[in-house]
Amino acid sequence: MIRVAQLEGEAEIFYSLQGEGVRTGEPAVFLRLAGCNMHCAWCDTKYSWGAGVELTEEDAAHRLLAFACRHFVITGGEPLLQSDSLEKLFSYLPPEAVIEIETNGTVLPPSSLVQRVNQWNVSPKLRHAGTGCAPYAEVLASFASLPGAWFKFVVRGEEDWGEVEALGLPPEKLLLMPCAADRESYRRELPIVSTMCLRHGVRLSPRLHIELWDKRPGC
Numbered sequence: 001m002i003r004v005a006q007l008e009g010e011a012e013i014f015y016s017l018q019g020e021g022v023r024t025g026e027p028a029v030f031l032r033l034a035g036c037n038m039h040c041a042w043c044d045t046k047y048s049w050g051a052g053v054e055l056t057e058e059d060a061a062h063r064l065l066a067f068a069c070r071h072f073v074i075t076g077g078e079p080l081l082q083s084d085s086l087e088k089l090f091s092y093l094p095p096e097a098v099i100e101i102e103t104n105g106t107v108l109p110p111s112s113l114v115q116r117v118n119q120w121n122v123s124p125k126l127r128h129a130g131t132g133c134a135p136y137a138e139v140l141a142s143f144a145s146l147p148g149a150w151f152k153f154v155v156r157g158e159e160d161w162g163e164v165e166a167l168g169l170p171p172e173k174l175l176l177m178p179c180a181a182d183r184e185s186y187r188r189e190l191p192i193v194s195t196m197c198l199r200h201g202v203r204l205s206p207r208l209h210i211e212l213w214d215k216r217p218g219c
């Protein structure tokens with residue numbers, strides 16, 4: 001069984017545009033899994049921390065495949081807490097399916113997932129999330145050796161750069177994005193983060209879902 005987050009009483013599986021990272025703007029089917037091992041202060045999906053609803057992996061795959069799109073984004077919560085279930089789920093997806101996993105970078109995936117997943121969107125949490133990622137530096141270094149791994153950091157401003165830099169991750173794999181819960185704060189913070197990206201020579205990630213849909217969850 002796989003535990004899926006529930007939104008308004010429904011298992012959270014939806015078709016939308018990838019809002020962050022190097023595939024921003026690409027249509028994709030999203031599956032949000034339940035449960036997380038971090039409790040970030042500004043988490044915008046706190047409802048995913050609970051038990052969610054249990055589906056068989058086959059049922060979850062049928063729901064994903066009900067959409068015409070064959071690009072899947074597995075998010076959470078922390079999806080890698082359910083690696084065994086993901087391996088089973090992926091066995092029902094066609095080989096041409098493109099799979100991205102959004103992870104907080106605290107749990108390494110088993111080799112079976114490494115072989116199947118096309119892209120890892122690793123989002124380590126800095127101290128301003130109330131958590132911090134320094135204890136997970138070795139895990140993050142292991143992610144850096146995986147093909148298809150990118151690291152996207154929510155930052156508030158220049159004061160956060162030292163914490164990012166200290167991890168020693170490949171600069172060409174880094175993306176910075178604004179800490180914002182709504183469209184108004186996103187538009188205010190974006191120029192600050194753009195300036196950081198130019199100063200440090202790293203990519204900017206938009207948060208397209210906030211720009212398009214403001215605070216609406218599940219989009």
Ligand code: SF4
Nearest residue numbers: 036038040043077104
């Ligand atoms: S890791 Fe992600 S899902 Fe988990 S608490 Fe932090 S922001 Fe929320």
